[in-house]
Amino acid sequence: MPIIKPEDWEPKGVASLEPAALNAIQENDHNLCVVASAGAGKTEFLAQRADYLLSTGICRAPHRILAISFKSDAAKNLKDRVRQRCGPELSGRFDSLTFDAFSKGLIDRFGALVPAPYTPSPDYEIAFPGFRDWNDFLARHGYQHLSGKILEQAVARCRLPIETLNPKNPEWKDVLTRFWTEYYRDKNLTQLTFSMINRLVNYVLSHDPRLVAGLQATYPFVFLDEFQDTTFGQYDLLKRLFLNSNARLTAVGDNKQRIMVWAGAMPDSFTTFAADFDAKQETLISNWRSHPELVEIQHAIAVSLEAASAKPDAKRVRNVDGDVCAIWSYDDRASECGGVASWIAAAINSGEMTPEDCAVLVRFKPDSLEGELGPALASHGVRLRNIARNPDGANIAIQDVLTEDVTQCTMALIRLGALQKAPDDWHAVIERLSLIWGLDPDNEADQETLQDHVGAKVMELRSFMETNAPSSDSCAALVQSILEFIGEAELRSTVPAYRRDKDYFRARTGLTCLLKESAEGETDWATVARNFDGVGQVPLMSIHKSKGLEFHTVIFFGLDSGTWWTFEPQDSEEMRAFFVAFTRAMQRVYFISCRGRGNRLAYVDDLIGDVGVDRVRGPSPD
DNA sequence: ACCTACTGAGTTTTT
DNA sequence: CTCAGTAGGT
Numbered sequence: 317m318p319i320i321k322p323e324d325w326e327p328k329g330v331a332s333l334e335p336a337a338l339n340a341i342q343e344n345d346h347n348l349c350v351v352a353s354a355g356a357g358k359t360e361f362l363a364q365r366a367d368y369l370l371s372t373g374i375c376r377a378p379h380r381i382l383a384i385s386f387k388s389d390a391a392k393n394l395k396d397r398v399r400q401r402c403g404p405e406l407s408g409r410f411d412s413l414t415f416d417a418f419s420k421g422l423i424d425r426f427g428a429l430v431p432a433p434y435t436p437s438p439d440y441e442i443a444f445p446g447f448r449d450w451n452d453f454l455a456r457h458g459y460q461h462l463s464g465k466i467l468e469q470a471v472a473r474c475r476l477p478i479e480t481l482n483p484k485n486p487e488w489k490d491v492l493t494r495f496w497t498e499y500y501r502d503k504n505l506t507q508l509t510f511s512m513i514n515r516l517v518n519y520v521l522s523h524d525p526r527l528v529a530g531l532q533a534t535y536p537f538v539f540l541d542e543f544q545d546t547t548f549g550q551y552d553l554l555k556r557l558f559l560n561s562n563a564r565l566t567a568v569g570d571n572k573q574r575i576m577v578w579a580g581a582m583p584d585s586f587t588t589f590a591a592d593f594d595a596k597q598e599t600l601i602s603n604w605r606s607h608p609e610l611v612e613i614q615h616a617i618a619v620s621l622e623a624a625s626a627k628p629d630a631k632r633v634r635n636v637d638g639d640v641c642a643i644w645s646y647d648d649r650a651s652e653c654g655g656v657a658s659w660i661a662a663a664i665n666s667g668e669m670t671p672e673d674c675a676v677l678v679r680f681k682p683d684s685l686e687g688e689l690g691p692a693l694a695s696h697g698v699r700l701r702n703i704a705r706n707p708d709g710a711n712i713a714i715q716d717v718l719t720e721d722v723t724q725c726t727m728a729l730i731r732l733g734a735l736q737k738a739p740d741d742w743h744a745v746i747e748r749l750s751l752i753w754g755l756d757p758d759n760e761a762d763q764e765t766l767q768d769h770v771g772a773k774v775m776e777l778r779s780f781m782e783t784n785a786p787s788s789d790s791c792a793a794l795v796q797s798i799l800e801f802i803g804e805a806e807l808r809s810t811v812p813a814y815r816r817d818k819d820y821f822r823a824r825t826g827l828t829c830l831l832k833e834s835a836e837g838e839t840d841w842a843t844v845a846r847n848f849d850g851v852g853q854v855p856l857m858s859i860h861k862s863k864g865l866e867f868h869t870v871i872f873f874g875l876d877s878g879t880w881w882t883f884e885p886q887d888s889e890e891m892r893a894f895f896v897a898f899t900r901a902m903q904r905v906y907f908i909s910c911r912g913r914g915n916r917l918a919y920v921d922d923l924i925g926d927v928g929v930d931r932v933r934g935p936s937p938d
Numbered sequence: 939a940c941c942t943a944c945t946g947a948g949t950t951t952t953t
Numbered sequence: 954c955t956c957a958g959t960a961g962g963t
Contacts (some may be wrong), residue, residue: 337948385951416952443953456942510952545951579951714953725943819953879954882949914954 319373325365340598341365347595349586350568353628354899355605362539363397370406375537383412383539390864392719398654404747415550416510419517424815430520433497434476441930443500443507450596459491469789469829472549472580478518483901515547521556532561543569545576546585565593565835572621575893601626605866605902607634613641616927617895636668640904645932649912653692654937661696671698673868676856678899681881686856700851704861707833720823721811725797733777734841752806773801786835786844795828817926859897870900875907878914
């Protein structure tokens with residue numbers, strides 16, 4: 317691949333980028349802090365910067381770029397965007413992971429180097445202890461006077477080994493020692509939380525500086541997405557890895573979307589980072605997502621969060637009629653669900669949006685709304701998909717199944733078999749199999765054999781689908797046959813996250829169960845494939861899960877004091893969550909307030925009322 | 939057995 | 954804000 321001179325480099329695949337983005341993309345001498353409000357095109361910015369660094373050879377093989385995100389689908393989106401922008405070869409040196417997946421990968425590779433007694437057993441399980449579990453641990457060991465919440469934080473922040481710790485209250489040293497020597501050992505098996513994995517990585521890196529040197533040599537460039545949500549432990553690890561090294565760090569995020577402080581995020585990650593890493597700041601002000609009327613309201617909310625917020629430059633054109641924002645009020649929950657369901661069905665039938673373009677958001681407990689709204693939508697022939705739900709029999713959420721490597725390989729082949737046209741999938745399969753089977757993408761003979769192989773497999777899948785109707789058994793057989801074709805051992809050896817059986821089977825079971833679920837009641841494989849991908853289904857999720865996503869229309873359930881019982885107006889996490897929900901919408905957003913759930917949320921109601929958002933009677937069921 | 943007044947817990951993520 | 958649980962009264 318010919319190398320482009322840095323001065324000749326131009327953005328690819330987009331009409332334009334704002335000047336601040338261009339400056340930041342071509343910044344080679346400083347660490348960077350890029351403040352990017354909602355819809356500013358963070359993913360695009362990072363993808364263009366990756367393309368700049370890779371295609372100019374500023375980041376030359378064998379050097380790689382490490383990109384850290386907070387959600388696995390965000391990591392996946394970024395990876396895909398980089399592949400689109402600079403092709404499979406250069407993007408092969410772009411490692412896009414979540415912080416937790418990155419730390420877990422290091423423990424899976426170097427866990428044995430962690431000094432005793434902290435060495436984790438290789439078949440550990442990932443634990444997600446709740447409030448009760450932390451308290452139970454304390455009670456079991458006679459510390460019932462201490463708080464589980466504080467133990468959780470202490471575990472997330474402590475430096476290992478505990479023996480060297482010097483806490484103000486020596487009792488905590490005993491508690492932590494006991495906790496770590498037993499790990500989170502409940503039923504005779506080792507369980508690790510992600511905060512523990514983070515501490516173990518930190519420990520092994522401090523113990524063995526060669527690992528730090530190796531990582532620094534591999535990654536001269538590091539991207540940090542959604543930096544406002546960085547936890548103390550993650551930041552500590554970041555410093556351990558890259559402070560005072562030659563690595564160039566690019567932190568991107570938006571304080572107004574900081575909604576993870578409750579889970580241990582630093583309240584001031586940007587200022588701390590800017591000071592420690594002497595970072596230069598750039599501010600992106602475009603909003604490519606929402607049209608001017610929505611941006612106007614977003615700005616009013618932004619100003620209430622941060623008085624100095626810059627007014628974004630709205631780039632999207634409005635293309636719907638009627639109110640683009642309103643508070644819909646209802647008296648009781650039955651008319652609420654009925655009314656919203658018939659409105660959604662009518663909007664879909666009129667062709668102004670597809671089901672998957674319309675998101676239903678909640679503050680929490682999507683499961684309970686699924687039970688109410690799901691049947692109401694079903695009576696109009698519209699399906700609701702709770703993306704946080706585990707498919708029956710799996711212990712992985714639907715949204716995570718979709719981003720798994722084993723899913724992407726398998727489903728690309730299923731789509732090639734089931735659908736008339738799937739050109740992207742053909743490309744994706746060839747690209748992936750080249751990698752998995754270790755074939756040279758530039759060797760014509762290799763590529764020709766590969767194409768023949770895949771062509772034959774697709775023909776075989778087509779004839780299987782013609783003779784076998786979709787069913788639980790035929791789905792399992794299909795997955796089995798495709799994985800045999802790909803080669804499970806080969807697949808697993810190219811995906812570091814599939815090193816442990818537990819992790820691989822969790823993903824594979826998720827895939828099989830979601831496929832079976834997608835086949836229920838269907839007679840044709842094309843529909844099964846579309847069901848699997850969520851085509852034709854209205855997605856339902858929490859605000860937290862919606863972060864980073866965008867939808868034509870957003871409907872938020874639960875603008876009431878019952879749902880927001882912790883609400884505080886000034887600079888609160890709740891207000892920022894509300895901002896995140898609002899800024900997901902490209903064309904329109906409605907907030908549902910129902911007497912059956914609680915009272916009017918006066919502060920928010922008045923805030924958006926002041927910029928012209930009306931409280932109206934919600935659409936009625938028909 | 940039943941009433942009233944009070945206390946405290948619940949929720950959002952990460953493979 | 955709502956719900957479950959509890960203490961203390963009739």
